[in-house]
Amino acid sequence: MAIYAVIRTGGKQYRVEPHQIIDVELIPAGVGSVVELTDVLLVANDNGDVKVGMPLVEGARVIARVVEHGKADKVVVFKYKAKTRYRRKRGHRQLYTRLAIEEILTGEEITSQEEGQERTQRRRRKREKAQQEGQVIEDGP
Numbered sequence: 001m002a003i004y005a006v007i008r009t010g011g012k013q014y015r016v017e018p019h020q021i022i023d024v025e026l027i028p029a030g031v032g033s034v035v036e037l038t039d040v041l042l043v044a045n046d047n048g049d050v051k052v053g054m055p056l057v058e059g060a061r062v063i064a065r066v067v068e069h070g071k072a073d074k075v076v077v078f079k080y081k082a083k084t085r086y087r088r089k090r091g092h093r094q095l096y097t098r099l100a101i102e103e104i105l106t107g108e109e110i111t112s113q114e115e116g117q118e119r120t121q122r123r124r125r126k127r128e129k130a131q132q133e134g135q136v137i138e139d140g141p
Contacts, residue, residue, distance in 0.1 A: 005104045006042040007062050013041065016062060016101045026095040029066050035099065037062040043106050051106065059107020064099040072096055 004017045010025025029035050040060035044050040051057050071093040079088040 003045040003104050007037050008039040020101045023096045027097040035064050061105050063103040064101050067098040067100050
């Protein structure tokens with residue numbers, strides 16, 4: 001067990017770890033899109049370092065990918081009153097979003113996506129500086 005967090009979404013709290021699949025209340029995001037959950041209540045790792053928020057951990061976030069949207073199993077609501085011929089049967093299926101937890105960030109490290117953007121900006125600045133000095137730089141990795 002490396003790192004875990006307690007997050008809040010949809011009025012409920014979930015204990016999540018990287019590479020875990022969870023079902024949460026419906027989130028308005030497309031399938032395959034990346035969702036950033038910022039309501040992180042607690043972050044802990046195996047070293048014994050535990051950060052508890054009051055109420056949220058500052059700068060902590062959980063990066064997740066939307067796997068699918070769906071409906072939960074049907075819950076039958078049956079109202080009945082004896083001796084009066086009163087019977088009402090109703091069903092309900094709650095909508096949910098299935099998330100795959102990718103990363104848990106404590107606020108100190110940066111994501112691989114942010115790292116790529118930073119690298120791109122460094123290359124762009126270097127290229128602009130070289131063009132000002134009249135040099136030619138090859139595009140590369």
